[in-house]
Amino acid sequence: MKHPLRLLAPTLGSAVRRPGPQKVIRFVAILGLLLVPVQPFLGQIPDAPAPAHRASQSTAAAGSGVSSRDGYVGDEACQGCHQEKFETYLRSAHHLASRLPSRTSINGKFTPGSNILRTSNPYLYFVMTATKEGYFQSAVAKFPPFETISRKEPFDLVIGSGRKGQTYLYWKGDALFELPVTYWTETDRWINSPGYPDGLPNFDKPIISRCLECHTTYIGSLPPPLNRFDRSSMVLGITCEKCHGPGRKHVVRNRSKIPLRPGEVGDIVNPASLSRDRQMDVCALCHAGPGTPKAPAFSFVAGGVLGQFLSLPDNAPDTPADVHAHQVQQLSSSRCFRSSSMTCTTCHDVHKPQRDVASFSEHCLTCHSIESCGRYSTMGSKILRDCVNCHMPLKQSNQIFLDTDDRQVKPQVRNHRIAIYGQNELP
Ligand code: HEC
Ligand code: HEC
Ligand code: HEC
Numbered sequence: 001m002k003h004p005l006r007l008l009a010p011t012l013g014s015a016v017r018r019p020g021p022q023k024v025i026r027f028v029a030i031l032g033l034l035l036v037p038v039q040p041f042l043g044q045i046p047d048a049p050a051p052a053h054r055a056s057q058s059t060a061a062a063g064s065g066v067s068s069r070d071g072y073v074g075d076e077a078c079q080g081c082h083q084e085k086f087e088t089y090l091r092s093a094h095h096l097a098s099r100l101p102s103r104t105s106i107n108g109k110f111t112p113g114s115n116i117l118r119t120s121n122p123y124l125y126f127v128m129t130a131t132k133e134g135y136f137q138s139a140v141a142k143f144p145p146f147e148t149i150s151r152k153e154p155f156d157l158v159i160g161s162g163r164k165g166q167t168y169l170y171w172k173g174d175a176l177f178e179l180p181v182t183y184w185t186e187t188d189r190w191i192n193s194p195g196y197p198d199g200l201p202n203f204d205k206p207i208i209s210r211c212l213e214c215h216t217t218y219i220g221s222l223p224p225p226l227n228r229f230d231r232s233s234m235v236l237g238i239t240c241e242k243c244h245g246p247g248r249k250h251v252v253r254n255r256s257k258i259p260l261r262p263g264e265v266g267d268i269v270n271p272a273s274l275s276r277d278r279q280m281d282v283c284a285l286c287h288a289g290p291g292t293p294k295a296p297a298f299s300f301v302a303g304g305v306l307g308q309f310l311s312l313p314d315n316a317p318d319t320p321a322d323v324h325a326h327q328v329q330q331l332s333s334s335r336c337f338r339s340s341s342m343t344c345t346t347c348h349d350v351h352k353p354q355r356d357v358a359s360f361s362e363h364c365l366t367c368h369s370i371e372s373c374g375r376y377s378t379m380g381s382k383i384l385r386d387c388v389n390c391h392m393p394l395k396q397s398n399q400i401f402l403d404t405d406d407r408q409v410k411p412q413v414r415n416h417r418i419a420i421y422g423q424n425e426l427p
């Protein structure tokens with residue numbers, strides 16, 4: 001079972017430092033770089049906000065959620081009538097899942113001293129800079145007393161609200177690539193991007209459509225290679241219409257104040273009115289691992305049968321997790337799920353940020369009484385706001401990312417298999 005970040009990086013494990021022959025390769029790689037015409041490295045480049053033109057140039061549609069696709073109208077069209085949902089949604093992980101670069105969207109620091117990622121290669125480091133032209137990652141080759149920028153690419157897209165981290169992408173014409181440096185929230189530092197070996201000035205990991213299918217609302221593909229896209233069609237963030245389907249008819253009818261007749265089926269998908277399987281499919285498009293596509297990316301629409309578009313492993317609760325968990329498979333393997341009609345929205349309101357662990361106890365108590373817990377007799381009401389910590393403990397991933405100074409970073413994900421865990425399984 002491959003994890004999303006591994007799709008294009010069969011050697012993800014190589015982010016771990018390997019001594020020995022690698023050093024020679026690095027040395028040769030760096031020598032090669034010095035033969036390329038180089039620009040002088042000007043030391044610390046002062047911080048400056050990116051001008052608006054850079055943001056608007058990337059795509060007219062981005063951020064605004066407007067798309068030329070048939071029937072789609074974009075988030076703003078929903079605002080006037082669904083104000084309350086719209087406002088909390090602006091702070092949700094889905095809305096913030098992908099953005100254009102800006103001082104607020106990039107969580108990593110550009111201040112001198114904090115804007116550097118040293119690597120295990122003494123001749124190479126990366127520097128992150130904010131200039132009038134925009135935000136950049138540069139590989140710097142270092143042969144004291146000389147320092148030269150061997151390669152410099154812009155932050156063009158920001159992937160991740162920053163709950164665990166952010167990965168950045170750049171365009172080369174209409175081809176999309178991952179930048180070599182990622183931001184890690186837990187340590188508040190820059191680290192090597194997954195899939196990139198430590199210590200090489202590599203910028204060449206292509207981004208394919210399945211990655212964007214989970215992290216954006218839409219982008220049209222161009223003929224191969226697989227990382228070529230129609231930039232102008234891009235809709236960033238996971239918008240209302242990703243889960244509710246195209247909204248034009250619904251907007252037009254409601255703007256003309258034509259009410260639904262009694263018994264008439266609505267003209268927009270409300271997942272709550274779908275069968276349980278179809279409801280789960282809306283989330284499983286992105287929360288059940290990458291799977292194997294059976295149809296072009298972005299062809300699934302909420303309300304449809306996901307199995308016709310994607311084959312997903314039905315049993316992955318024990319796969320080693322990276323930042324990409326398999327909440328659908330984990331939850332489906334729980335007794336709670338199998339013995340009730342629970343769905344993801346039993347606990348989650350996707351229109352709001354979902355980060356207050358203690359508050360989730362309330363949801364458990366809609367089906368269980370506090371007395372039903374074996375611990376109640378000894379611990380009493382102390383367990384009241386703690387159901388999740390014992391029954392959905394954080395799960396440490398086996399995936400290792402290499403921080404600077406050789407520190408290992410392992411993401412922790414919320415285990416969605418609700419169960420009774422032994423003492424040694426708890427954090
Ligand atoms: C002009 C006002 C208006 C706009 C714009 C509007 N809605 Fe609605 N929406 C309503 C009203 C009124 C209802 C309740 C009755 C109905 O479905 O018409 C509703 C109901 C809904 C429902 C529940 C439908 C059901 O069958 O239970 C969803 C989901 C929804 N809207 C999503 C959206 C989305 C997404 C957008 C933006 C693409 C949007 N709405 C734009 C007025 C609007
Ligand atoms: C198009 C892909 C996609 C769909 C569809 C989708 N999600 Fe997500 N979801 C994501 C991504 C990507 C993130 C992580 C965003 C981030 O933090 O950058 C996320 C994050 C979340 C979070 C974490 C929220 C937080 O505050 O950190 C929850 C909970 C969640 N999704 C639940 C759901 C549920 C429930 C559904 C179905 C109703 C659903 N998602 C549908 C892609 C999707
Ligand atoms: C199957 C859908 C899917 C694919 C494919 C996928 N992701 Fe994710 N990704 C998610 C979801 C869902 C999350 C939210 C975390 C979770 O599920 O625990 C996430 C989390 C992340 C995060 C952390 C976000 C945060 O705010 O903490 C980053 C960064 C990320 N993905 C980057 C990528 C990149 C880059 C690719 C492609 C090379 C990719 N992902 C492929 C679904 C996907």
Ligand code: HEC
Pocket residue numbers: 075078079082085086089094238239240241242243244270271272345348349350351
């Ligand atoms: C990640 C998927 C997702 C996104 C994004 C999303 N919704 Fe929903 N929405 C749902 C689900 C699932 C339900 C049914 C369960 C519930 O009510 O939470 C729902 C229910 C609704 C309803 C009907 C229920 C009610 O409380 O009135 C409206 C209206 C609605 N959404 C509007 C919006 C609007 C407007 C946006 C964008 C600002 C949006 N949604 C974004 C998944 C989503």
Ligand code: HEC
Pocket residue numbers: 335336337339340341342346360361363364365366367368387388391392418419420
């Ligand atoms: C929609 C209803 C529902 C919700 C919400 C719910 N459960 Fe359950 N849960 C059940 C049912 C039904 C069972 C099975 C009881 C049985 O078979 O006797 C169960 C079983 C369990 C078990 C026994 C598991 C095992 O493997 O033996 C535990 C522990 C549990 N739930 C804890 C929780 C916790 C903690 C939460 C909140 C995070 C929660 N449940 C939310 C319905 C629910």
Ligand code: HEC
Pocket residue numbers: 163283287325327328329331342343344345346347348354355356357360363388392412413414416418
């Ligand atoms: C029984 C309650 C419950 C149900 C049902 C549930 N979740 Fe969660 N979910 C939680 C709790 C509790 C958290 C932890 C919140 C936090 O850490 O802030 C969480 C966190 C998440 C996160 C953030 C993951 C991370 O590791 O940071 C995602 C994504 C998510 N849920 C998706 C889903 C999806 C998709 C479904 C349906 C398959 C689902 N959840 C069903 C309780 C639930």
Ligand code: HEC
Pocket residue numbers: 361364365368369370372373374375382383384385386387388390391420421
């Ligand atoms: C300190 C850890 C802890 C907390 C907090 C906790 N539980 Fe439990 N729970 C357990 C353990 C351990 C068991 C297994 C029974 C035992 O050995 O006492 C259990 C058993 C259960 C069962 C299964 C009972 C059965 O016999 O099938 C349910 C249901 C349950 N807990 C629900 C809850 C709910 C709801 C909450 C929050 C109000 C909660 N638990 C909080 C540790 C905890």
